[in-house]
Amino acid sequence: MTTLRIAGGRYLTPEMVVETGDVLVDRGTGKIISVGEVEDGEETLDATGCVVMPGLVNAHTHAAMTLLRGYADDEPLESWLREHVWPAEAQLTAEDIRAGTDLALCEMIRSGTTAFCDMYFEEPAVAAAVEEAGLRALLGHGIVTVGKDEEGVAAELEEGLGFAREYRNASTEESVEGESWVRTACMPHSLTTVAEDAIEECVAAAKDLDVPIHYHANETEGEVEPIVSERGIRPLEYADDRGLLGDRALLAHGVHLDDREISLLAERGTGVVHCPASNMKLASGMAPIQDLLDAGVTVGLGTDGAASNNDLDLFDELRDAAMVGKVAADDASAVAAPDVLEMATRGGAELLGFDSGRIEPGRSADLAVVDFSASHLTPVHDLVSHLVYAARGSDVRHTICNGEVLMRDRELTTLDEDAIRTEAQKRAMGLAKRAESG
């Protein structure tokens, strides 16, 4: 057993208070041993002038979309999807997905993210990338049935549910130790892109495999309207009828929700992943986050894909969530800094089913060490405020996941960033070329 002492700084408690003290980590089990006044470690990681916080959880993304970062900005949503993003995605190979995911992993580790939830294609390539990088992830194939014939739907379900079955490693805390940190979920893409009976198959498979279920819902008005007009009920009432709500379900976006839907989410224990930057950039709207918090819904934060963000730095989402939450609520006291910080740590970890997100003995040692020796983080009246409103990904000095140091003094330890950047650039250019001629 090797122990690592993160020493000389301060740390964020589960009560969202910053205390002076160290964090001692067991690198064998990947767990936190003690916090505050701790024993010496066999190894030391300097945290002088820093705040140790739980590693951030990016609870909704499409990692390999880094290849499409800045590919088609400032387009109306429909033409963005139909003329640019979908044609490009149709050209993606497993090698492209691997290259884009590797790039996303570099960016996430650099900005203090230690766990993420990915919905995309070619997920075995994503799983391999995650294992090599050493992050924690909940992965799933985004199952789409719209536009497919019977055979196509069967193949899509087999690919999506097959991945969840094959890569499902463990869903209980005990069996995670020393194993892969990849877990799987069933991920029907959305309420409008997956047929009713295919949704039911996904729900049954998730139950059978004992894995979470993740999907897009109520992101745009244009997604709500057809369900209301066709079925005479709100989308989340439809979701509830199909078994898509429940305490293992997490939906992305939830921008357009009425009071009944918010109550349903609270009653069923279903989580919402808030993606404020993507919702602004695609003009989808502003999610009623304070209402969700008031109702007791667990909220996580996500970047969504890099094409609608355009980065994977969750410190941006911390700031965006607080700011857009206030405008949406017409109240400067809404969606306060500690609530936002909780979404990005404990909230996301709970939704993904990981035992991280809180700095306390026995929890997974998934940590970000944020350096406060910068002008934009001076003076210090309130460290929690600074983490939300003033810090950025580039202030993260070290990133630790499962007790392993993935970034030390801004240097990545598990990934060859230069090679990954070169490969991503090459693959992105090839992809754009094929999409334009295809």
Add this chain to the structure above:
Amino acid sequence: MTTLRIAGGRYLTPEMVVETGDVLVDRGTGKIISVGEVEDGEETLDATGCVVMPGLVNAHTHAAMTLLRGYADDEPLESWLREHVWPAEAQLTAEDIRAGTDLALCEMIRSGTTAFCDMYFEEPAVAAAVEEAGLRALLGHGIVTVGKDEEGVAAELEEGLGFAREYRNASTEESVEGESWVRTACMPHSLTTVAEDAIEECVAAAKDLDVPIHYHANETEGEVEPIVSERGIRPLEYADDRGLLGDRALLAHGVHLDDREISLLAERGTGVVHCPASNMKLASGMAPIQDLLDAGVTVGLGTDGAASNNDLDLFDELRDAAMVGKVAADDASAVAAPDVLEMATRGGAELLGFDSGRIEPGRSADLAVVDFSASHLTPVHDLVSHLVYAARGSDVRHTICNGEVLMRDRELTTLDEDAIRTEAQKRAMGLAKRAESG
């Protein structure tokens, strides 16, 4: 005459296109000599892998409010001002203002800002700080008459207009060369905090001194309503009646504007400084930026003070302006990246009356050199998109103002940042203590 060649990279043209080439600067005059294929310089600044862009212009801030960064977040606007910010500001000394401004200058140089507009108190201390740092600034004392007796109003006007008179250096391009880069403006605080006759005195003084006039307007609903109910006209109709509109006028915020007011701004040539982060954080609302652009109004970008932001990194405002502009317009194609970049460079420079904001021969050499060798700026489909949506202040490698290198390879050359941070921390703690006991 010394020449400086910024070599090996690319540069942003006034047409918002990125070209490969160098920028040659005359350090004697502080002007750009040539761009693209240029002659050798006596000195060289490496820009390999970088994009040289015009230095950013922070067109509305209260620089010394860095001392109140994170001091009272997540409070409703009224109690934020009355119970926290105003009591703290009442305790500010000239030494505090100097310390807070020095800190702001470090932060601005670090994030590629080369010019700013400051409305605050003790402006001679701000002018001294600006001269030492080597930035360009338009400075003014924020004149407030509300709550003051006749004598108090006279003293306030004397201080505010006296500063504009005394520190007014030059307002024509010819006479700026080799002189101070500090200019002044008359700055009546807002339409609701300055009495009608005092506004008229400010307007007359601005005309007499041939300086701009700058004020807050239409920031919140609560600021619009009293003018409408008392006078039966919209705030900018009132402003127009008092002579506050015109092509030397720039107003901050302009969140709540009706069509008539937008037309008035366009007709009079009055500029608007958009402060998207502050407007979100204080739940003031979302400014109709696409409507202003469509009407032909010159728009600049500002951070506002650090207490309502909480940083002075204009790269955040670039992203915020594009994103919130889309939500406000309910259109993902609104407030596009090149428009936003223009606001933060040429737009702001024009509003402040500086000859910068464009990289072309003869213009002031106020430049930010942005390093693109980072994962979050990979791959490159569109460099302009990356400058707006993905780059952050920490990607700025060098900052140049008036031909002088103020930051080289992330090291400040004119300011002692460690000493400034220590002093700011000390003064901020003293200020908070006095405000709480005062």
